[in-house]
């Protein structure tokens with residue numbers, strides 16, 4: 001089940017350690033030669049960087065989680081304050097069995113899989129992350145999704161006493177997000193509870209967060225306490241904060257620039273000072289799987 005996706009990165013795709021070390025040595029050796037040397041190795045370096053999962057250290061120390069501050073290392077420094085004990089998720093709206101579910105009960109009987117996905121922030125940095133999680137469809141089906149539901153609205157926990165970013169009001173909290181129901185039910189869409197086989201770190205959205213690999217990272221809402229099935233397009237935090245820059249869909253698209261920067265390329269976190277930028281892929285590399293969801297839509301208008 002875990003590796004059905006032709007486009008999903010697996011351990012088998014990962015560059016063998018020896019080749020990786022060689023590349024590091026080559027890059028180190030050529031760094032002193034200046035720009036010409038670097039150009040010579042860029043194609044090879046790009047291939048290796050595109051497929052290699054980031055380290056747990058990188059994944060847990062360079063984060064966006066505005067409830068804990070706006071700096072990239074603020075979540076790592078502050079998210080130990082998040083209280084994840086006895087986590088409950090309310091599932092309500094257009095479902096047969098609305099209510100407040102204990103996370104342990106929701107997960108009961110579901111298979112946690114590993115999914116190695118590209119992860120692309122709208123700020124044009126990226127990582128490759130080996131998530132552990134369950135398909136969102138399986139979680140939602142526990143509550144019985146009704147046939148007239150068209151969207152899922154998601155909400156992050158608010159613990160003002162524990163969240164410095166909430167105290168400072170850096171965004172309008174709770175952080176909220178939304179997906180169309182077909183996006184939510186797509187088998188690539190997961191709820192992650194782990195990374196590298198370990199429980200997901202608080203700064204990554206413990207104990208459970210959304211991962212939608214073909215969309216910009218801000219859609220992948222963290223530390224979820226509510227999911228509401230609805231027939232109205234839900235409000236989303238970044239659209240509320242700046243509607244001219246952030247739309248509802250937010251599909252990764254190298255051809256549609258952010259108003260203030262290009263989305264054609266990205267910086268892979270951990271690549272080092274001299275690593276070349278890598279080309280951004282349509283739908284973040286998941287075009288084959290998800291393009292059908294947007295057939296007939298003008299993706300330059302429906303951003």
Ligand SMILES: Nc1nc2c(c(=O)[nH]1)N[C@H]1C(S)=C(S)[C@@H](COP(=O)(O)O)O[C@H]1N2
Pocket residue numbers: 059062063064065066067120121122156175203204205216217218219220221222223
């Ligand atoms: N609740 C909440 N979820 C959030 C965010 C946030 O600030 N608050 N930031 C988003 C953004 S912009 C990104 S890029 C990813 C970052 O996930 P990571 O820190 O696990 O890499 O989380 C997303 N989910």
Ligand SMILES: [Mo]
Pocket residue numbers: 064120121122123216217218
């Ligand atoms: Mo982001």
